[in-house]
Amino acid sequence: MRTILITGAAGFIGSNFVRILLRRGEPVRLIALDKLTYCGNLANLSDLVDNTRLIFIRGDICDAKLLSDLWQQYSIREVVHFAAESHVDRSILDSGPFIQTNVVGTQILLDTARANGIDRYLQISTDEVYGSLPEDRPDIKFTEQTPLAPNSPYSASKAAADCLVRAYFHTFHMPVLITRCSNNYGPYHFPEKMIPLFVTNLLEGKKVPLYGDGLNIRDWLYVEDHCDALWAVLNNGAPGETYNIGGNNEITNRQITELILRALNKSWDESVQYVKDRPGHDRRYAIDASKIHRDLNWTPKHRFEDALKTTIQWYVENEPWWRSIKTGEYLKYYETQYLRR
Numbered sequence: 001m002r003t004i005l006i007t008g009a010a011g012f013i014g015s016n017f018v019r020i021l022l023r024r025g026e027p028v029r030l031i032a033l034d035k036l037t038y039c040g041n042l043a044n045l046s047d048l049v050d051n052t053r054l055i056f057i058r059g060d061i062c063d064a065k066l067l068s069d070l071w072q073q074y075s076i077r078e079v080v081h082f083a084a085e086s087h088v089d090r091s092i093l094d095s096g097p098f099i100q101t102n103v104v105g106t107q108i109l110l111d112t113a114r115a116n117g118i119d120r121y122l123q124i125s126t127d128e129v130y131g132s133l134p135e136d137r138p139d140i141k142f143t144e145q146t147p148l149a150p151n152s153p154y155s156a157s158k159a160a161a162d163c164l165v166r167a168y169f170h171t172f173h174m175p176v177l178i179t180r181c182s183n184n185y186g187p188y189h190f191p192e193k194m195i196p197l198f199v200t201n202l203l204e205g206k207k208v209p210l211y212g213d214g215l216n217i218r219d220w221l222y223v224e225d226h227c228d229a230l231w232a233v234l235n236n237g238a239p240g241e242t243y244n245i246g247g248n249n250e251i252t253n254r255q256i257t258e259l260i261l262r263a264l265n266k267s268w269d270e271s272v273q274y275v276k277d278r279p280g281h282d283r284r285y286a287i288d289a290s291k292i293h294r295d296l297n298w299t300p301k302h303r304f305e306d307a308l309k310t311t312i313q314w315y316v317e318n319e320p321w322w323r324s325i326k327t328g329e330y331l332k333y334y335e336t337q338y339l340r341r
């Protein structure tokens with residue numbers, strides 16, 4: 001039985017990853033570490049509480065003593081590192097927590113792994129570290145050789161963490177792997193991010209705030225496909241390597257808005273409110289995922305239109321989950337972010 005430390009396991013992708021491994025009956029024991037920040041939510045794991053192969057620990061990746069204790073107590077040999085401050089808009093309001101968790105936290109995790117021993121360390125990064133692509137050059141995509149050019153405090157903190165991980169491979173020969181994925185969507189996505197925000201606003205009878213001209217392009221990937229790719233990289237990736245992960249599915253924010261409106265029977269005029277664009281908003285992201293396809297035989301299984309419908313239906317059926325989030329601190333943030341622009 002393998003023991004794997006999963007940081008950020010109560011977040012969106014971390015909780016989906018844990019659920020997928022346990023439901024499939026993979027021979028793993030998962031130590032799920034999460035600070036439960038505003039976006040970490042134990043309800044994301046509530047259907048798994050009785051599973052004896054999941055051990056949840058509330059704690060901070062910046063707590064070196066806690067990490068060392070976990071290594072000793074559970075004989076950890078593998079790490080999948082999801083924990084992060086992950087929302088670009090919040091990094092523009094205050095970058096401090098992003099540097100602390102995403103950079104310092106990653107350094108503390110790397111040092112703990114190095115001191116206590118590690119067989120596989122997987123750093124979950126993002127395509128945003130590569131910066132922005134021109135809209136009029138659909139032939140250009142991010143490859144693993146694309147230079148890092150982060151444009152937001154969030155992506156700068158993730159790029160800094162990637163550089164540390166790379167350095168620990170070269171300097172200390174640590175068996176690290178890095179993945180850089182495009183935008184994910186699916187169940188348990190915190191409703192400050194575009195797709196769950198728009199779906200839940202419409203279900204509440206509110207308008208959806210569309211940034212700028214709505215023509216920013218992202219390459220969307222269903223979260224289950226991302227988790228499958230991560231499992232393939234953890235098991236079969238070559239140490240020191242980086243793998244891009246993407247859906248080959250470029251779509252503008254306007255097009256996504258139209259699809260969501262159609263699925264929920266809403267009209268553009270009654271439901272869309274244009275808001276002032278995000279400062280420094282990257283125009284286009286697109287991933288060339290040919291390396292992971294070629295080396296690890298991974299390819300996305302879900303079609304965007306189908307998986308988007310499944311996702312919307314999940315929010316329709318899980319109203320108590322998102323209603324309990326859209327209160328208190330969330331409402332204060334929403335007002336600052338959208339209503340005062």
Ligand SMILES: NC(=O)c1ccc[n+]([C@@H]2O[C@H](COP(=O)([O-])OP(=O)(O)OC[C@H]3O[C@@H](n4cnc5c(N)ncnc54)[C@H](O)[C@@H]3O)[C@@H](O)[C@H]2O)c1
Nearest residue numbers: 008010011012013035036037040060061083084086183184
């Ligand atoms: N969501 C996407 O589209 C996407 C795409 C590519 C890469 N990523 C990366 O994947 C990872 C997970 O993203 P997500 O969307 O699930 O994020 P999320 O914000 O939903 O979850 C992050 C989790 O980390 C926890 N956390 C934050 N600070 C912590 C700390 N100091 N110690 C322990 N736990 C802490 C939070 O409580 C939360 O549960 C991130 O590293 C992100 O950069 C996300």
